[in-house]
Amino acid sequence: MATLDVDFLIMGGGVAGAACAALLARQGHQVGLIDARRPRFEPASGEFDLRVVAISPGSRRILAAAGAWDRLEPARLAAYRSMQVRSGAFGVDFEAADHGLAELGWIVEIPALEMALWQALERMPRIELVAPASWASVEQGAETVRVKLADGGTVRAGVLVAADGARSRLRHLAGLATDEWHYNQRALVGPVRTEQANTGLAWQRFTEHGPLALLPLPDGRSSIVWSQPSQRSETLSQQTAEAFLAELNRHQDSPLGAGVEVGERRTLALVRRRARQLVQHRIVLLGDAARSVHPLAGQGLNLGLMDAAALAESLENRTAQDPSLALTNYQRWRLSGGSLIGGGIHAINETTRLPGGLGRHALAAGFKLAARAWPLREAFVQRACGIDSDSPRLARIGSPAQ
Numbered sequence: 001m002a003t004l005d006v007d008f009l010i011m012g013g014g015v016a017g018a019a020c021a022a023l024l025a026r027q028g029h030q031v032g033l034i035d036a037r038r039p040r041f042e043p044a045s046g047e048f049d050l051r052v053v054a055i056s057p058g059s060r061r062i063l064a065a066a067g068a069w070d071r072l073e074p075a076r077l078a079a080y081r082s083m084q085v086r087s088g089a090f091g092v093d094f095e096a097a098d099h100g101l102a103e104l105g106w107i108v109e110i111p112a113l114e115m116a117l118w119q120a121l122e123r124m125p126r127i128e129l130v131a132p133a134s135w136a137s138v139e140q141g142a143e144t145v146r147v148k149l150a151d152g153g154t155v156r157a158g159v160l161v162a163a164d165g166a167r168s169r170l171r172h173l174a175g176l177a178t179d180e181w182h183y184n185q186r187a188l189v190g191p192v193r194t195e196q197a198n199t200g201l202a203w204q205r206f207t208e209h210g211p212l213a214l215l216p217l218p219d220g221r222s223s224i225v226w227s228q229p230s231q232r233s234e235t236l237s238q239q240t241a242e243a244f245l246a247e248l249n250r251h252q253d254s255p256l257g258a259g260v261e262v263g264e265r266r267t268l269a270l271v272r273r274r275a276r277q278l279v280q281h282r283i284v285l286l287g288d289a290a291r292s293v294h295p296l297a298g299q300g301l302n303l304g305l306m307d308a309a310a311l312a313e314s315l316e317n318r319t320a321q322d323p324s325l326a327l328t329n330y331q332r333w334r335l336s337g338g339s340l341i342g343g344g345i346h347a348i349n350e351t352t353r354l355p356g357g358l359g360r361h362a363l364a365a366g367f368k369l370a371a372r373a374w375p376l377r378e379a380f381v382q383r384a385c386g387i388d389s390d391s392p393r394l395a396r397i398g399s400p401a402q
């Protein structure tokens, strides 16, 4: 049974919460981290986890500063240097080298990221990991938050960070209202082998059913992320491999050639959520607890990692005893950053769903223009890579030790 007194208590040790804990501890704060579970990652099984995410160069720097990036097994990372996005007959291509970058991003398994972060946290003197555990009640005082754990333990903290995911119970308790959009779409995910090995291409087409992406896996296969109407997605996930591949190949015309072998498939419900405020006195939202976005741009976790770095930057040279100015700054910064990206992604998804393919034609026209407008492309790459002027310093330039 734990009785702890810390500066910051992070509720939720997913990637965003664990990264935030590491960054705050490295600034000299005492940090507690509670999660209902400990991460599990079984690389020995050989198969890649179905939950893979695209990590931007800015996020990579944040993960490095948190002590996690170097713990990832290089053989399980897939860098991508090229990106192709298609709608109708038009598209835009991006090459990392054209933008002065070595990579546009990496595909990484979520459990591998969680494990690397927790291993780093276990070695940090200012961190207390409390897991598996869950909270029973939370009381906010004038200068502290008191959390009672389900096993009877208590934790007192200057600030409580809610990083407990998209359906955050803490957000609900704090009375922080959200706007929600249920897309009636599910993302079908799974690995596919194509005629040509995928050695570093992130490809996406806006199909008549929804955006279909092929993202590189380290063994030359690609991870499919195909967002479609829920019923259709479920049906495709249960089809035989042959029937599924036939349908996939009717819609994907990537340079990788036809899909020839598909592995386990799974579908995930897609909901956009956006908290209207990120701070309520001494409770602050971070990661998916703050907002969750459609996966078509691969930005959800990247936004969460930007939150973690922005919170740490806002708190630089401040104590948990007097955080109000820092939290106000964090809220302003991340509400606008999250709304811009989240709103943009939402608008693209909704436009492409207009009847008669109208929206996809509009998007194609946009691609035609964007293909020629260099400043626009550069601004897009900087923002998507988490290295534009609005990104936290850690994302743009890294920590001095890096």
Ligand SMILES: Cc1cc2nc3c(=O)[nH]c(=O)nc-3n(C[C@H](O)[C@H](O)[C@H](O)COP(=O)(O)OP(=O)(O)OC[C@H]3O[C@@H](n4cnc5c(N)ncnc54)[C@H](O)[C@@H]3O)c2cc1C
Pocket: 011, 012, 013, 014, 015, 016, 017, 034, 035, 036, 037, 052, 053, 054, 055, 110, 133, 134, 135, 163, 164, 165, 166, 169, 187, 189, 225, 268, 286, 287, 288, 289, 295, 297, 298, 299, 300, 301, 302, 303, 304
């Ligand atoms: C199909 C799909 C594809 C995606 N692709 C990308 C991509 O390419 N790039 C990208 O950046 N993002 C992507 N995302 C989004 C990304 O997966 C999420 O944004 C990210 O995983 C959220 O991380 P998090 O740490 O905020 O929350 P979570 O991973 O949900 O972690 C929350 C943690 O809180 C703990 N918790 C919850 N409740 C409690 C409680 N009551 N007590 C204690 N602990 C609790 C949980 O156990 C968990 O560990 C994708 C999402 C989907 C659905």
